[in-house]
Amino acid sequence: MFGLLRRRVPQTGPLPVPPLELRKLVGNVDERAYDNAAGGRVYESVAGSSDDFVLDFGCGCGRIARQLLQQAVPPRKYVGIDLHKGMIRWCREKLAARNPNFDFQHQDVRNPGFNPRGRRTQVEFPTNDGIVSLLIAHSVFTHLVESQAEFYLREIGRVLRDGGIAVTTFFLFDKSGFPMMQEFQNALYINLNDPTNAVMFDREWLKSAARQAGLRIRSVEAPTIRGFHWHIHMERVREGLIEHVGFPADDAPVGRAPPPLLERGAHRYGA
Secondary structure (H helix, E strand, O other): OOOOOOOOOOOOOOOOOOOHHHHHHHOOOOHHHHOOOOOOOOOHHHOOHHHOEEEEEOOOOOHHHHHHHOOOOOOOEEEEEEOOHHHHHHHHHHOHHHOOOEEEEEOOEOEOOOEOOOOEOOOOOOOOOOOEEEEEEOOOHHHOOHHHHHHHHHHHHHHEEEEEEEEEEEEEEOHHHOOOOOOOOOEEEOOOOOHHHOEEEEHHHHHHHHHHOOEEEEEEEOOOOOOOOEEEEEEEOOOOOOOOOOOOOOOOOOOOOOOOOOOOOHHHOOO
C-alpha cells in the first residue's frame, strides 16, 4: 500500500562465506577462519564488550562480522567500515541482511590497491563520541602511513566509551637500531609502489602517539612469528598520567607471512 514503510526482514538459511576472490584480498582464504559455529565469544579477553556497540575498522569482507553474527549473543549494534567498495557491497547484501543491527559503510579513503580514486586520505569514524564498547582494528595499522596512524589513534580515543576496548595489531621495530632515521621519521615501508602494503612503526612512537590520543596500552601479546603482528589492547583514559604496560620480548620463531600481492583491478572485485 502507498505510504507504508517496508521493514527489512532478516534472511534465513546457511550463512554465506565470502567468495574466494575477496578472501584473497585480505590474505586469509581458509573458510574455517570465517566461522564461529559453536557461538562462543569472538573476543573472550575483553569480557562483554562485544555484546554492545562494536566498530570494526577495516572490516574487509566480513571475517569478524560473520563470527560475531554467530555469537550466542550478537552485538547490540555493529558497524563495519572499509575503503574497498566491493567488500562492503558483499557484506551489506550477505551479512547485514541477516541482522538489522549490523551495518556496513564504505569510506572513500584513497589507497593504491583498494581504492585508487578515493577522494581523501583519512575519514572520521561514523559515530558519536564516547559510545563504542569494542573497536576492532585487525591488520589495519599495519597498512597506514604515519600521518594516517596518528589520525586514527585520535579517532579511537574519541569514540571509545569509558571501559571500552580497542583491539589492534601493529608491526613494530626499535628505532634506536636505525641511526640514519630522522627524529620525525617513525615508520618503515617495504613497497616502493604502495607504501601501505606493510608498515612498521617505532615502538616508542606508538607509546607517545597513543598517549597523545588519550589512550593507554593495557595489554600486549608478542607475535607468534618474529616481527609479525603485535596484538595490542588499548583503553581510553580521561584524566591523569597514562602508564602503558610493558612490552614482552619478541622471541617467536622466525617465519614468513608476506602480505597479499594485489592483481591489477583488485579494487573492482565484487563491485
